[in-house]
Amino acid sequence: MTDPPHFEYRIEPLGASHDRAAFHSGVPELDRYLHHQAGQDARRKVAAPFVMVDDSGSIAGYYTLSAYSIQLSELPDVIARKLPRYPLLPATMLGRLAVGSSWQGHHLGRFLLMDALHRSWRNTSEVASVGVAVEALDESARTFYLHHEFVQLQDHPNKLFLAMAVIERAFKAR
Numbered sequence: 001m002t003d004p005p006h007f008e009y010r011i012e013p014l015g016a017s018h019d020r021a022a023f024h025s026g027v028p029e030l031d032r033y034l035h036h037q038a039g040q041d042a043r044r045k046v047a048a049p050f051v052m053v054d055d056s057g058s059i060a061g062y063y064t065l066s067a068y069s070i071q072l073s074e075l076p077d078v079i080a081r082k083l084p085r086y087p088l089l090p091a092t093m094l095g096r097l098a099v100g101s102s103w104q105g106h107h108l109g110r111f112l113l114m115d116a117l118h119r120s121w122r123n124t125s126e127v128a129s130v131g132v133a134v135e136a137l138d139e140s141a142r143t144f145y146l147h148h149e150f151v152q153l154q155d156h157p158n159k160l161f162l163a164m165a166v167i168e169r170a171f172k173a174r
C-alpha cells in the first residue's frame with residue numbers, strides 16, 4: 001500500500017450543494033446510485049457517501065461505507081485463524097467506489113480507496129471492524145481490488161476482503 005498522492009481535491013460527506021447529476025463514471029449503475037439513491041441512503045443511515053471534489057466543486061469520485069457483518073466461514077483460513085470463532089464478525093462494507101471518466105487513470109481511484117480504508121480504520125476505535133469487504137460489480141473492479149491487496153472470500157469470486165490488521169499495519173507504519 002502506498003501513500004495517497006497530494007492532489008487539489010478534498011473528500012467530504014455528500015451534501016445538498018454537490019452537483020451529483022454531472023457525475024459519470026462509465027458504469028450506469030454507479031452513476032444512477034449517486035444521482036438518485038445516495039442522498040436517501042445517507043438520510044436513512046443505510047450508507048455514508050463521501051465525495052471527492054475538485055477546486056471548482058465538481059465531483060471527481062465517490063465511495064460509500066456501511067456497517068456489515070461477515071461469516072467466519074467466508075474468510076480465507078489464513079485470516080480466519082487469527083480471529084475468534086464467532087460465527088458472525090463485525091466488518092465494514094465499501095459499498096461503491098467510482099471515479100469520474102475524465103479523471104480516471106490519474107491515481108484518484110487509489111486516493112479514494114486509501115481514504116476509505118483510512119476512515120474505516122480510524123472508526124474502529126468507536127465501532128469495531130475486522131476488515132473491509134467489497135462486492136465487485138465486474139471483472140475490472142475485481143482486478144482493481146486484487147491489485148490493492150484485497151483477497152477473494154470463500155465461494156464468492158466477486159466478494160473481496162482486506163483484513164483490518166493489514167490496513168492498520170499499513171497506516172501505523174507511517
Ligand SMILES: CC(C)(COP(=O)(O)OP(=O)(O)OC[C@H]1O[C@@H](n2cnc3c(N)ncnc32)[C@H](O)[C@@H]1OP(=O)(O)O)[C@@H](O)C(=O)NCCC(=O)NCCS
Nearest residue numbers: 027097098099104105106107108109110140141143144147
Ligand atoms: C476502477 C477505478 C475506481 C480505478 O480508478 P482510477 O483512478 O482509474 O485508477 P488509479 O489511477 O487510481 O489506479 C491506481 C492503480 O490501480 C491500477 N488499476 C486501475 N484500474 C484497475 C483495474 N481495473 N484493474 C487492475 N488494476 C487497476 C492502476 O494501474 C494503478 O496501479 P499502480 O499504482 O500499480 O500504478 C475507476 O476506473 C472507476 O471508477 N471505474 C468505473 C467504476 C468501477 O469499476 N468501480 C469499481 C468499484 S465497484
